[in-house]
Amino acid sequence: MDRLRRTRQRELVLEVVRSTMDHPTADWVHRQARRRLPRISLATVYRNLKRLAAEGLIREMHAGGQGTRFDGNTGEHHHVRCLGCGRVNDLPLSVDTRREEAAARALNFRVLGQQVEIQGLCPQCQDAADDANRNNSRQFPRPRPGRGQAKEHDRT
Amino acid sequence: MDRLRRTRQRELVLEVVRSTMDHPTADWVHRQARRRLPRISLATVYRNLKRLAAEGLIREMHAGGQGTRFDGNTGEHHHVRCLGCGRVNDLPLSVDTRREEAAARALNFRVLGQQVEIQGLCPQCQDAADDANRNNSRQFPRPRPGRGQAKEHDRT
DNA sequence: ATAACTGCAAATCATTTGCAGGGGC
DNA sequence: GCCCCTGCAAATGATTTGCAGTTAT
Numbered sequence: 001m002d003r004l005r006r007t008r009q010r011e012l013v014l015e016v017v018r019s020t021m022d023h024p025t026a027d028w029v030h031r032q033a034r035r036r037l038p039r040i041s042l043a044t045v046y047r048n049l050k051r052l053a054a055e056g057l058i059r060e061m062h063a064g065g066q067g068t069r070f071d072g073n074t075g076e077h078h079h080v081r082c083l084g085c086g087r088v089n090d091l092p093l094s095v096d097t098r099r100e101e102a103a104a105r106a107l108n109f110r111v112l113g114q115q116v117e118i119q120g121l122c123p124q125c126q127d128a129a130d131d132a133n134r135n136n137s138r139q140f141p142r143p144r145p146g147r148g149q150a151k152e153h154d155r156t
Numbered sequence: 157m158d159r160l161r162r163t164r165q166r167e168l169v170l171e172v173v174r175s176t177m178d179h180p181t182a183d184w185v186h187r188q189a190r191r192r193l194p195r196i197s198l199a200t201v202y203r204n205l206k207r208l209a210a211e212g213l214i215r216e217m218h219a220g221g222q223g224t225r226f227d228g229n230t231g232e233h234h235h236v237r238c239l240g241c242g243r244v245n246d247l248p249l250s251v252d253t254r255r256e257e258a259a260a261r262a263l264n265f266r267v268l269g270q271q272v273e274i275q276g277l278c279p280q281c282q283d284a285a286d287d288a289n290r291n292n293s294r295q296f297p298r299p300r301p302g303r304g305q306a307k308e309h310d311r312t
Numbered sequence: 313a314t315a316a317c318t319g320c321a322a323a324t325c326a327t328t329t330g331c332a333g334g335g336g337c
Numbered sequence: 338g339c340c341c342c343t344g345c346a347a348a349t350g351a352t353t354t355g356c357a358g359t360t361a362t
Contacts, residue, residue: 002340002341003337004341005335005336005340006336006337007335007336007342007343009342010342025326026327041343041344041345042327043327043328043343043345043346044342044343044344046326047328047343048342063219063220064218068327078256080259080265082265083268089263091259091260093255093256097272100234100247100251100274101274103247104247107245109238109277109278110277110282111275111276112239112275112277113274113275113276114272114273115219115271115273116253116270117270117271117272118253118257118265118267118270120266120267120268120269121266122263123264123265126266161316161362162361162362163316163317163318163361165318166317183351195318196319197319198352199319199320199352199353202351203318206352206353223351224351
């Protein structure tokens with residue numbers, strides 16, 4: 001692997017990802033980074049996010065929808081995701097997955113990690129869903145992971 | 157929601173997804189479907205996969221890489237994913253996530269579901285990784301979820 | 313009859329890449 | 338000075354959509 005160089009943009013990207021408990025998308029990181037370095041390009045943000053993840057300084061997360069998200073917390077932990085707006089929060093508890101790992105070994109897998117995600121509706125999306133169901137008949141029926149998420153609430 | 161109509165292509169898509177324990181991508185479903193209905197379009201496959209998922213007849217899965225995958229098994233169960241080739245297998249065991257769900261409720265989330273995925277290397281990818289590390293120095297270092305998965309082994 | 317559904321091609325959207333110049337070390 | 342890194346624009350690849358012609362009910 002090439003030697004990692006400390007550039008203004010790389011340090012900024014890392015700082016932005018680490019600055020929040022949310023799990024930002026590349027686009028969000030780009031918007032934040034721009035406030036301090038207006039000429040930073042989205043491509044650079046992507047390249048740095050990928051490189052930082054490869055170096056183990058941040059984590060890439062998939063699941064739940066269209067965009068990849070990044071996590072500044074590299075420790076073992078799990079997540080809650082809002083199926084309404086896509087927001088992801090940390091869950092500090094650990095899960096016992098010994099049985100899963102045993103099963104995986106039975107399939108001859110070499111176990112390297114795990115991922116636990118609880119899915120639901122955040123308070124704001126519960127309100128939206130309830131409102132919709134009250135007025136109309138069913139604006140927010142059986143929400144499920146995947147396509148068609150609403151725009152995420154703004155983060156500070 | 158519009159009334160669901162039984163068309164040749166919709167029934168075929170459902171049948172293909174249910175025909176395997178693997179967790180196929182839209183593209184794979186399309187290739188299989190074509191063997192019986194050569195003129196079926198990829199767009200139709202996508203529309204049907206989405207609709208079938210909305211109806212709860214199949215499940216959409218994200219996580220671990222670029223493509224969305226679909227699961228004909230709608231029961232509560234978890235997965236093992238090979239980080240080398242991207243293949244996903246079922247894990248029949250259940251996990252106790254009560255503490256996680258409690259934590260989510262403490263954040264005022266309305267809990268709707270969960271997802272547990274064990275990540276590792278399947279037997280074939282272990283061999284590939286070991287070979288690579290034996291010959292060269294490090295073809296398969298710190299495999300991690302995300303980008304750059306190898307092509308999946310062919311399925312029957 | 314009529315609303316769903318289909319194939320096809322064009323359109324989107326997130327992410328990646330080629331290239332020429334710039335900047336860490 | 339060397340090579341990694343950057344911005345920009347064009348390229349990709351997965352998924353979606355507009356449209357006009359079917360087809361299920």
